[in-house]
Amino acid sequence: MDSTDNAEEPIQKKSSGFKNSLATFFADLYKIHLFIVRFFKEAFVPPFELKEVIRQCYEVGVRSLALISLTGFIVGFIFTKQSRPSLANFGANSWLPSLVSIAIMRALAPLVTALIASGKVGSSIGAELGSMRVTEQIDAMEVSGTKPFKYLVCTRVLATTITLPILATYAAFIGLLGGYLNVAMNEGLSYTAFVQDFFQPLMFLDFTASLIKSIVFGFTIGIVGCYQGYFSTKGTEGVGKAANGAVVTAMFLVFIEEVIIVQITSNFR
């Protein structure tokens, strides 16, 4: 064999490896597309699994409250504290509630809530469905003439989509309290005056954009978690991968969506 053949071999291998990765990427993309289409086909057609949707809303919502409360409060408190020196340089301390409100309502509340939900809810969905897949529970549902996709996937995706906006609103409220506490401690502003200043710069678009963002984030977290778990393979290793994949992919997508939605909404301002 010619020596140049040997030299080209690793390059060929690399190129075929790259081609395979690219093919796998597009195959995965197509599978996710089919998964989402299937969700819309099955979620809104009777019979509805209402009881399970409510149970999942409870699992996603109520069980995340403690974490969201703590994070929301700290974000509000710390953001206010860290913003004060910059505003003080311009003698604009009175703008603090307005700055906090814009930051919390437009970006922090939906984003922080989504990131926490990606970690807590996304991983739990991925691991739960993954373990159901590897222990053949999903197959058992299928062979008993029931629709596991409807029962397991549609209910969880609906629950995250419904619950995340509620959690984000709650996080904004708690963030407001955190911000107020810091302002009250330093500026001695009354609660009524703080709330008035807090809501004054906000427009209807801010609330709508925040709501839409949270709905999109909730849907993403649900779909990604379910997709990773539903197609999990290779035993317990696969369950771990599904949980991990759910968190990483959901967080990545949440940031991408944040950028896109901010770009779109800024056109309407």
Add this chain to the structure above:
Amino acid sequence: MKKAKATIDYNNTVIKIRDLEKSFEDYAVLRGIDLDLYQGENLVVLGRSGSGKSVLIKLISGLLKPDKGSIEVLGQDVCHISEKELQELRIRIGFSFQNSALYDSMTVCKNLEFPLVRNRKNITRSEIDKAITSVLEAVGLSQTRNQMPAELSGGQRKRIGIARTLILNPEIMLYDEPTAGLDPITCIEINDLINEVQQRYKTSSIIITHDLTCAKSTGDRIAMLIDGEFQRVGSFEEVFDTKDERIKPFYDYNFTE
């Protein structure tokens, strides 16, 4: 308990498999097999681990798609029916999984209720309770009604798994390794239960196993799956009356020293 004589209708084929092939990547698991299951019959499929036994019943229930060949179940070609038709057909087939596949997050009662409420329209609460009581009595586990699957022993889990399939009154039962991982006494109990199900529910069954005691005590007919093909099919004695070195060790391991 000795197996009672089964009433088999040899003119009525409930599962008809022809020239079935299935491969995973380059590995051919099933290489053109033919099989008939008659109404009321218990057919045992014997074979080594990884010989494609479980793949066979997953193909029958439509969980996997074959590469080639046809599978006719209760007169319907599993490979060429719609999703809705397949779902309706599956209600008539019971599938008992190797690891029982009970739903971890539900009690025994909810596990049994799950397929019933989703497949029987307008069923009342009292009818559901009656059906649950009946199948739990049939498998001898009435006391486990409110227990979680994690609280059950291996044998109890198998029985509840079988009960969950029986609640829909299936015409065909597919058992995947029903005695795997169980102690000898529980194995005997499960074998008796399989025979009892055949008699009481008039089911036709395919029992996948590598346990010869299970095969001998439950099977009306044995099919030996080796190298992706049925090498011998017949009664227990007929199958093992051979000097074939691929079949003899099965018998020797179980029945000689």
